Amino acid sequence: LAGLAASLFTLKDATRSGAIAEAALVREEKRRAIALDAASLASWAWDIRTDMIECDVLLPELFNLPRSNRLRARDIVMAIDPRDAYQTETRFRDALAGGDDYFGEYRVKGFHPPRWLATRGRVIERHADGRPTLIFGVSYDISERKLGEERQRLLLRELNHRVKNTLATVQALATQTVRHARQPSAFLEAFGARLQALGIAHNLLSDREWRGIGIRELVQIEVRPFDTAEQLRMTITGPDLLLSPDQAVGLGLILHELASNALQYGSLSATSGKVDLSWKTRGRKAGRRLVLTWRESGGPAVAPPERHGFGSILIRRSLAKVMSSEVAHEFRPEGVFAEISMPLEDLPK
Numbered sequence: 001l002a003g004l005a006a007s008l009f010t011l012k013d014a015t016r017s018g019a020i021a022e023a024a025l026v027r028e029e030k031r032r033a034i035a036l037d038a039a040s041l042a043s044w045a046w047d048i049r050t051d052m053i054e055c056d057v058l059l060p061e062l063f064n065l066p067r068s069n070r071l072r073a074r075d076i077v078m079a080i081d082p083r084d085a086y087q088t089e090t091r092f093r094d095a096l097a098g099g100d101d102y103f104g105e106y107r108v109k110g111f112h113p114p115r116w117l118a119t120r121g122r123v124i125e126r127h128a129d130g131r132p133t134l135i136f137g138v139s140y141d142i143s144e145r146k147l148g149e150e151r152q153r154l155l156l157r158e159l160n161h162r163v164k165n166t167l168a169t170v171q172a173l174a175t176q177t178v179r180h181a182r183q184p185s186a187f188l189e190a191f192g193a194r195l196q197a198l199g200i201a202h203n204l205l206s207d208r209e210w211r212g213i214g215i216r217e218l219v220q221i222e223v224r225p226f227d228t229a230e231q232l233r234m235t236i237t238g239p240d241l242l243l244s245p246d247q248a249v250g251l252g253l254i255l256h257e258l259a260s261n262a263l264q265y266g267s268l269s270a271t272s273g274k275v276d277l278s279w280k281t282r283g284r285k286a287g288r289r290l291v292l293t294w295r296e297s298g299g300p301a302v303a304p305p306e307r308h309g310f311g312s313i314l315i316r317r318s319l320a321k322v323m324s325s326e327v328a329h330e331f332r333p334e335g336v337f338a339e340i341s342m343p344l345e346d347l348p349k
Contacts, residue, residue, distance in 0.1 A: 009151050025046060042061075042140065044136070045124075045134065048132060048135065051074065052071070053069060060140060063117075064079060065274055077089065080110055082109070084106035085106075101121070101122050102122070104118070104138070114143070114145065114146075116141070116143045116145075118142045119137060124136050124248070152175050192255065194253065197252055198252070200211070200222060201218065201249045201252035204217065205249075213242070213336075214241050215243055218243065218252055218255075222259070223255050225257050226259040234268075234274070235277065238280060246322050247325075247345075252326075253316070258336070262275055267296035267297060267335050269299060269300065272299070273297070275297075276295045278292070279291060279293065281344065292339070294336070296336045296337070297333070302334070305331065315327060323343070324343050325341065325343070327339075
């Protein structure tokens, strides 16, 4: 009787311990599920002998497959983009043959922009001959990271291109400014101002990752400093439009030269002088063009110069890189007139 009683107590303790262990296991499973869900990780177990994958419902969603907790391994392989399928399968087999861990990245078919997944797996069981029989792992979406990497590559490529263009522009500005300057002080003043105008456009482009600049913002920054805060004499009107990097740099230099000349010799050199700066679009869709007009009035009488300085040359040639652009620069008696026309591109906002 004593032995039986002792056995019953032992059995009771074992049952209690088993219940405690089971409750702990349930808690641990819930904690694991919450952690996987928070990290957007799809967990799976691949039985290679049956070629079946036990998984949570996130895995088929990632691979654009019907909702299920059991998938055939071949269905997963078939869902991988053909561009990555061979490389992914080869790396997977090489990793399992050489060790217990695997890591790979690949695209999934049927998505644009592409959906990128990463997978980490580990061999849990092996056959007597060393072949893997059971693999546990997780898969997760890395599309945002891949998109960021691609954007960074494009940005660096664009930056490299822009740096070369900028250096060429600075060299041309320096060469032509010193050629037309009559004394060193005049060169330093003119070149520094033009370099600053170029830097303003570049700073705006850099802030927007070289995707384009709104024309209103460019105009405000390049032209407003030449006006007086007490009595605004410049009227600026027009819809906000996006300019390409080449358009923004070229137009920025033109606006700087027009405003600088107006302040030194034109309408802004007189208290009664005014500048009307406006722009509009012409045409539709692929044939749309931006037409910007600079019109001075109320200043000193204007006569065509006997010799065109570099400023006038710069106004006419700043948009040379923008195909189909046109610049008219006229010295009318009532005031300087300029009209800039260029094609508008569809740029991402």
